[in-house]
Amino acid sequence: MTAARTGRLYGVGTGPGDPELLTLKAVRALGQADVVAHFAKRGHAGNARKIVDAHWRPEMIELPLAYPVTTEIDKQHDDYKAAIRAFYEESARAVEAHLVEGRTVAVLSEGDPLFYGSYMHLHVRLAHRFPTEVIPGVTAMSGCWSASGLPIVQGDDVLTVLPGTLAEDRLARRLADTDSAVIMKLGRNLPKVRRALTAAGKLNGAVYVERGTMANAMAMPLADKPDDEAPYFALVLVPGWEGRP
Amino acid sequence: MTAARTGRLYGVGTGPGDPELLTLKAVRALGQADVVAHFAKRGHAGNARKIVDAHWRPEMIELPLAYPVTTEIDKQHDDYKAAIRAFYEESARAVEAHLVEGRTVAVLSEGDPLFYGSYMHLHVRLAHRFPTEVIPGVTAMSGCWSASGLPIVQGDDVLTVLPGTLAEDRLARRLADTDSAVIMKLGRNLPKVRRALTAAGKLNGAVYVERGTMANAMAMPLADKPDDEAPYFALVLVPGWEGRP
Numbered sequence A, B: 001m002t003a004a005r006t007g008r009l010y011g012v013g014t015g016p017g018d019p020e021l022l023t024l025k026a027v028r029a030l031g032q033a034d035v036v037a038h039f040a041k042r043g044h045a046g047n048a049r050k051i052v053d054a055h056w057r058p059e060m061i062e063l064p065l066a067y068p069v070t071t072e073i074d075k076q077h078d079d080y081k082a083a084i085r086a087f088y089e090e091s092a093r094a095v096e097a098h099l100v101e102g103r104t105v106a107v108l109s110e111g112d113p114l115f116y117g118s119y120m121h122l123h124v125r126l127a128h129r130f131p132t133e134v135i136p137g138v139t140a141m142s143g144c145w146s147a148s149g150l151p152i153v154q155g156d157d158v159l160t161v162l163p164g165t166l167a168e169d170r171l172a173r174r175l176a177d178t179d180s181a182v183i184m185k186l187g188r189n190l191p192k193v194r195r196a197l198t199a200a201g202k203l204n205g206a207v208y209v210e211r212g213t214m215a216n217a218m219a220m221p222l223a224d225k226p227d228d229e230a231p232y233f234a235l236v237l238v239p240g241w242e243g244r245p
Helices: A024-032 A047-051 A078-100 A119-126 A140-147 A168-176 A187-199 B024-032 B047-051 B078-099 B119-126 B140-147 B168-176 B187-199
Strands: A009-013 A035-041 A061-067 A105-109 A132-135 A159-163 A180-184 A207-210 A218-221 A235-238 B009-013 B035-041 B061-067 B105-109 B132-135 B159-163 B180-184 B207-210 B218-221 B235-238
Touching (some): A009 A119, A024 A105, A078 A105, A105 A119, A140 A207, A140 B009, B061 B078, B078 B119, B105 B119, B140 B235, B168 B180, B168 B187
Antiparallel strands (some): A207 A218, A207 A235, B207 B235
16 A cells, blocks of 8 residues: 555645735645745746745755756747657656655646646646645736736626737737737737737727736836837736726 | 824735635735725625634624615616615725724725726725725636636637626637636526537537535536536636647
8 A cells, every 4th residue: 555655736826926925725735845846947946936935944845847948949849849748747757756755745836826837737747646736826917907906807898818929910809809808928029919909999008017016016008118128927907897987 | 184094995805715715915914904894795794704704803893895785677777887886985985984094994805806806896986095905816717727626728828708698699709719718607697608618619628617616616517517507606617728738
């Protein structure tokens, strides 16, 4: 019998950045974790790791999962796809090695684990074989519209979450067809996003938010932003609620 | 000078139901609150009030904001609109009366306050006049897909959040045009939602979730659900991530 020694897997949403936006459940899972795994760029601690810093215990085993350096490869290229798949397989094996030894592993995920989170690549490989619990977190977009005090949807509003990587005509069509929108993955896509919002008649009302719930967060009407410089994790919010008082 | 006596307004997201999904920040705000306001049906405590029960202090002033009984009135009718507007005006005045006396008021909001929450009706009436902070919460939809262990969006997926109240053809068109969807406000709309999913070719893969993150949560493929009975707050999830391993 090895069942008694099997560890537990937690997918832990750490929220959008402010360490106080951790849930009580996330803190409890961290208190039980023998191993804390987190995805990050090679050589960087990663935001999720910083968010849980106050809950770190000296006896915790840290398992950084460093993305292969792939910036110079096209994401649609077969070489990239093969490299990233091998990385997720290897990461799952590294987590599994602890689980089979009976250790509880918390995999950190900025925001919410199953909402665009890297954790899901481990989840689909491990959750059917080990006791697993996913602890939801506050998403980056919730953090952004709350920090800006911007009601986003009410009543029968439709909300569409769009990656800025979509083609301009697809972005414009979807923006025209929704009450409210969140556009993610800005970076160098911002000029295209701006054109799509203009085509959809929604540039006015769109709000640009940088560093969501960090101490130095910044929000402004996109129409007032004088340049097209944006970090990848900045967001554009298009609030709904047309009938507001 | 009355500035020193002005109270502070908190819009507090309580998360989807599990009291452990409160954030540390929500708990801190409750610890500072003189008054805790919450929306509820007349004669019902309301879920948000139950979620914070462990953090209740005897000296807290409870301010229940009870919706007028309006089930027999059409929501598009002018009488309904006038009644609900008067209710929000009256609620804002009740909160304001405490703020001007220098009391800190926490307004509870299930899920996330600015995501379909009633709190926003108070926010737009008070936030420009009193120091205000919105504390985001875990949404009901995050609670549901996490409890079901269902990755919802990855990579460049588009997510569309749709109220089940939309007309069948609009639902079907939007469902056909998205990678992933969350359909809220089911109740008696479920048969229509089922037909729209079928028309969009997305009935297979759709998951019905009841009582999200409550102890007695239940999830099943919608295609396997033998009846069309659903509470209003049940959800249908259509997961994206076509390219999953």
